[in-house]
Amino acid sequence: MKLAGCNTMTLGIFSWVTLEPREGEFNFSWLDRIMDDLARSGIFVILATPTAGKPAWLAQKYPEVLRVTADRRKRLHGLRHNHCYTAPAYRKCVGIINRKLAERYRSHPALLMWHISNEYGGECHCRLCQEAFRTWLRRKYDNNLDNLNRAWWTAFWSHTYTEWEQIESPSPIGESLLHGLTIDWKRFVTDQTIDFLRTELAPLREITPDVPVTTNFMGTYPGLNYWKFVEQLDVISWDSYPCWHSNGDTTGCGHPSDGEGRDWKVAADTAFSHGIMRSLKGGKPFMLMESTPSVSNWHPVHKLKRPGMHRLSSLLAVAHGSDTVQYFQWRKSRGSSEKLHGAVVDHTGSEHTRIFREVARVGSDLRKLDDLVGTTVPAETAIIYDWENRWAIDDAMGPVYKRNKKYEQTCKNHHYPLWTLGIPTDVISMDCDFSSYRLIVAPMLYMIREGVAERLGSFVEQGGVLVCTYWSGIVDQNDLCFLGGFPGPLRKLLGIWAEEIDALYPQERNGLIMEANNDLGITGEYELRDFCEILHAESAHVLARYKGDFYKGEPALTANNYGGGKAYYLAARVEERFLKDFYASLVDGLSLRRALAADLPEGVTAQLRSDGHRSYIFLLNFTQSPQVVDLGGRKYVEMLSGSKLGGRIDLEPFDVKVLS
């Protein structure tokens, strides 16, 4: 570990049966020994509660802890993350083992932090969860079924509930199309997981009130609304496994759009998730809890990380606000499903491997970046990526089939040009405070929860710039359509009425033609696909129009002056080239601060961390070729090498420089 420059280890994930081989029989000696050894070596421990994998004896004795699937089949013991979060027996056993851990290691010099469970996820449909769901619903709907029936629009298809007991969670063998039910179920799953997390935390908070806690998230994992977890946690951390070097081979990693998969696209998409993690705690640095030094083992194809890529991807996380770089796994397991997953120490068992050397180099680099700890990314721009909006969009039938609507990818597509320009950008939910931003981008804001339209209005009124797109303002928080014309409560702010939305077949294209002398200073035509909304400009003025089809000449891009600010509406899905030109124009118009005011070659990005006084510029080359960047007249210290830099500098393939 010292050779690798690693100073912190996460311990004890999935160790329950080793800690408690039989109910009530505990064995900490092995863990004592490791903790002591690490402490002696000056290495800190993030100690995990072992609850993500339950012992077989527990499932055998308390069958209620086994999950029931959506199609109502009780699972057998096996795999991991497969316990019911509601089951009292599980909560009881979790309480005991967590208390034991806290009591034993409360004063251990190695103990740095608690790692709660592992990658919370999934859901259970057992009778206990059905009861808990109904209780949750009674609370939400003031114990009044009429409220629920109205919110869920149950009169449709004769679904009105007349007793609470008639309500069942969504199921492929039962109800799956009642959108009010499905979205409330997802909200319940998040809340119930948090309720379980509270059970996990109780003994830790009681016994070790000063030890911070985290749990490891999974980026944009769709099953849980991470924003709801924030107040329970002291630090945000996540597990990042980008699929490098896929070069757009969609047979590999499922990148859905053309041209995706080039390493700088993967980097931008990864940065999008880093942005969420940083934004969850309002800009506070997060931790990269898991990453692989080489390959993962669950992608269709596992290319080795090319020389330099490990360092580059590690420092990408730091550039976006991570204060740590950690690994799964330290040493490769000999057996079972993850035996071929990348690790710092391979089965060969020595430090004389390429992978180990790559890891050691990162360790050595990080040692030089101590000044960055605690600094943040000074964002004037935010993208709204909202879990509930995603759920509602995925549920919606029309204008194209379910996930084909690509909400997440669309948010990433709007994020990409900002990232290439080096614009510090937060990724927030629609409930966040907008007041610190100057530019807010809200792609496909299909759901508008109560108060959000008003808050967006205030933001623009006070001088902010808002960018909205097609398919916004369609439903409220109950997934009920707004009446009186889309985009519903945004209609006045955006100054448009969206009458219809046309869906295009995957191979079909239309065009967007910029109006002459438009405010953006953009000219020419751009290609459209997937969605074309047919607008009526009301108070908005038209910046671009459709090139073809029966709505040729109708508005395709509008802007509405509103108070001191401006609200843009993009009516169709448009090619990347447009988004680059469009955001470059906005950035220019708003004089938004860039990490580096330089033209960067494609695949090279600059990112910024700052403590408010001093700035740290990360220059990252995601291409396999040498690149040249012109730093201009200013002089910088390159922190990793200690050298002074200025003017035209060279970047090696997959190179990274940190300028101070």
Added chain:
Amino acid sequence: MKLAGCNTMTLGIFSWVTLEPREGEFNFSWLDRIMDDLARSGIFVILATPTAGKPAWLAQKYPEVLRVTADRRKRLHGLRHNHCYTAPAYRKCVGIINRKLAERYRSHPALLMWHISNEYGGECHCRLCQEAFRTWLRRKYDNNLDNLNRAWWTAFWSHTYTEWEQIESPSPIGESLLHGLTIDWKRFVTDQTIDFLRTELAPLREITPDVPVTTNFMGTYPGLNYWKFVEQLDVISWDSYPCWHSNGDTTGCGHPSDGEGRDWKVAADTAFSHGIMRSLKGGKPFMLMESTPSVSNWHPVHKLKRPGMHRLSSLLAVAHGSDTVQYFQWRKSRGSSEKLHGAVVDHTGSEHTRIFREVARVGSDLRKLDDLVGTTVPAETAIIYDWENRWAIDDAMGPVYKRNKKYEQTCKNHHYPLWTLGIPTDVISMDCDFSSYRLIVAPMLYMIREGVAERLGSFVEQGGVLVCTYWSGIVDQNDLCFLGGFPGPLRKLLGIWAEEIDALYPQERNGLIMEANNDLGITGEYELRDFCEILHAESAHVLARYKGDFYKGEPALTANNYGGGKAYYLAARVEERFLKDFYASLVDGLSLRRALAADLPEGVTAQLRSDGHRSYIFLLNFTQSPQVVDLGGRKYVEMLSGSKLGGRIDLEPFDVKVLS
């Protein structure tokens, strides 16, 4: 509704829980008010029995009403159309609510007709249905298991039943390959659904003997043999949702063949279903019970209906025998799965939308076509499309996998050239009376039920022309192969023996070369794919031969003179160009009456309705371009505009004219 020109509304589908919020507690006040309002406005009501969606209380109180899936899992309450047709509890409750409805509205001035349930479909495998199936089998097989064992060929794989209780419906976790069982199960499902329909009808027939009834069909829905329903219904109606504007994009709507998806192909395929609906009652006009004014919500991609297409597709239905054009839905639901399905009134809530204007135009057009009500389509030609034949073909293992045999598409491929020529064509089952036709086309007549071969023989003997294809006369009504040489009982009539059938890979092609100086007057070569049967011409003469492969030179198309008529046999699947030339030659030879004796541009068709004396010619342009048609010397009144027409006339894109 008056603005839209709508004079009839269907009410009450899925309204059960609103009508009966608790068992035995009824609330008709809301429906009274709507019925009264409509009556006052001169709008008629087609009143639905609400049984397609059951209340949650019903499922809760009588679990037996919940369907059991083929893999023997009891469904939970949810969705719609998910009740057991056998369950006594369901039949009891249906009887009560239907009686209440009939009693309350028997004399209401708005009541025009009963709409029974909604889109009957699906099947149930519960114990009650197993019992009912066994009872059905005992009746069919004279309570004699030996009869059943013989018919089902159960000795194969040791499947002989020795007690009736051993018989279970087909299941993916049980028996699925015993063809006798699977086809009898499908017959039972049809019969049991009709039995349930009779339960629904009983109180209505008793209380309102003079109010006609219909139920809405779904075109070629494979699960039910609609021909069996005919005697229960007074009027045929169906729900038509073609996928316009897909332009052959098979990622969208699953059109299986090359070049499918152009709007005139979609129109011809839709006309095929209209043809079934009209033929079900021997040519009596049917009703277009549901259609969407804009988009549906269950296709992969929902393109807006282009301007004019709604009118064009509505009048296509009328051209083929519909006396109505109705919509699902009048006003868009605010919530749940169909909230984005097209409607006359959108969420915006006014008549000032493009869609509303398109609907209003259809309303105005229909007002000018009152003379057509009750007229029919004078067909001298029929295509046999037979549900049981389809089931047997889909079950058959070989010569290609299951549905890849494309029975339905093949029938539509033979229908298409007749449709483009404007030949009025019925679409019938093999049990229909053949005597009124001069040309019968029977593609892939794999199953020949008892008596059918004899009746086809008589038809030809009396001067009729019959067209058969490869893979005919293979099995009898029990799905047992005919012995003694295919096409079994058609061998003498067709004058051939089909020794073997070769299947081609999707990309493989062969050719068919016309014999010199053949009777059809067709020359040259055509492309073959999928299936090539190897024939021996016995009494038939050879019109074309194979171009390649080891059966090069063998007969590929034969004709057999038989009595006063002729029976053609097409041994291979051949390209559309051939079918066009072939049917043009037959039409010519038989001097079959065309709607309009003119050369029509591709994508334009003419269709005919007539009361026996006066004719109405529909000219329909399914292209997006203007087209010219030469009406010749004759003069017509164009009914929609009232103008007089003759000679060369112009059709706008998606235009329709009705000539009298």
Added chain:
Amino acid sequence: MKLAGCNTMTLGIFSWVTLEPREGEFNFSWLDRIMDDLARSGIFVILATPTAGKPAWLAQKYPEVLRVTADRRKRLHGLRHNHCYTAPAYRKCVGIINRKLAERYRSHPALLMWHISNEYGGECHCRLCQEAFRTWLRRKYDNNLDNLNRAWWTAFWSHTYTEWEQIESPSPIGESLLHGLTIDWKRFVTDQTIDFLRTELAPLREITPDVPVTTNFMGTYPGLNYWKFVEQLDVISWDSYPCWHSNGDTTGCGHPSDGEGRDWKVAADTAFSHGIMRSLKGGKPFMLMESTPSVSNWHPVHKLKRPGMHRLSSLLAVAHGSDTVQYFQWRKSRGSSEKLHGAVVDHTGSEHTRIFREVARVGSDLRKLDDLVGTTVPAETAIIYDWENRWAIDDAMGPVYKRNKKYEQTCKNHHYPLWTLGIPTDVISMDCDFSSYRLIVAPMLYMIREGVAERLGSFVEQGGVLVCTYWSGIVDQNDLCFLGGFPGPLRKLLGIWAEEIDALYPQERNGLIMEANNDLGITGEYELRDFCEILHAESAHVLARYKGDFYKGEPALTANNYGGGKAYYLAARVEERFLKDFYASLVDGLSLRRALAADLPEGVTAQLRSDGHRSYIFLLNFTQSPQVVDLGGRKYVEMLSGSKLGGRIDLEPFDVKVLS
């Protein structure tokens, strides 16, 4: 049968309910009659135990005999091969019917052999099987759970078992990723099937000790390790259904690689399975128990066997060591799922069909090959294709997804050039005796069981040549990774250390460049795909290097001199052209005996049978064109025609000649 030249019939498969229509009530009269008739006609009978399809009464009376699926659902009665091999009730009933059969026909003159059940396969997860599995595990692990936990590496994910009762077979709703469990379960399934086979055999061995027994295998069927069955059987037989004439159309038969599907590739792959069947009994001739004279009925597309192909494919089996050619089915069933499966006698019911004539020709040919009966294929070469290795590879997560690793196809790719060269080649497991070979090819020897590395070492030491590839020596028999550097126990023998393995996307390519003046005499470049391992040559010398990527110049092919022999290591998946050049060089260097020392056109192969003294050379033309082969100066008797041949001879399309 006499017209067809058939002298042996297999009877009674799936006839249980006909033999025993009710429990304890037997009816042999129909079988007596057939047996007597056949005996009188001089036709022998291979009599089947009827246990592959159970009667409905048996399932009804003893529900324990119904299989439970991996997701723990009890199946209903239906299909075939769906009984629990453990159930005492089934074993009891099987014992009775088999005893009855043996007693009745023990002395019947027609009885030649026993055919046990039919195509054993599948698995059952019922409680009885769970118990049997636990008993099997207790025995294997000395009744010590610690041993099992260590072998299965259960500490991973907290899976340590603390009671035997906690162990359940793998399940999609339970444990599926514990590799030790999954591979032991597959071993158990093989052993339990054999245990059931022993139950079947007991009465037969007791009553008819002199009648040989066989059961029909299914080539490389993945579910059972056929090597374990060998000691129970007197003769090996199998059912061969190659997919001829697919011409690389992968929509048809699932041939995974480019250019697969040409008939000579299909022939080589079929020969690979023949090679397994012959090797199972150490070179003893096997029986082709089932083949179709025309089409099967379960492929996606069923092309007719072209004229001559039936004879060619039949004699291919003989060329590779079959002493019989038999058919499924004699006469086509009239009903149910196999009614369209090819047969000698078609539904037409006469001998006047093309298919019958093809069968009769094979019968007539075989009569001329009596001298070959009992001869073998004198193999100096063997390919290791090992079932347990396959299971472990398919389970492994990484470097690409599961089956995409293509173990079986890779073995066939190495077999193909040897087959085209006419090198007699055995296909063996890693437990076979290596001492009779001079060349052993062991592609992807991922698992190395105890002792195997040592035995391969001895083989090379004593002068043998060994060819290994990427991804060898990764895990031991418990599926635990070797520590200390891959290829684990082969490291010294191969003289290399494989540090990392890179996976390529399906469209990616790299190259292999031969070193100048290498020992193999091969020059130039070859294309690589899928896998590239990064090697360190230790004692080995480098024959070729990588052309590109970050491991450009690293070793891609090495050779290690070891004792009197040599061990090659091919680090990457390479195109067929290389394998041809490589094996041609090895064959040359070792002077391995070829069937015919002639240059053969592509698609033509020569194969050898021999009794040690006299040789029989099969010349097989798998192309649809005439071909010329130069036999050189030597003269041969062509056994099928009786003519004498030498020099340049002509082969008709799909022709076969047998030279003596």
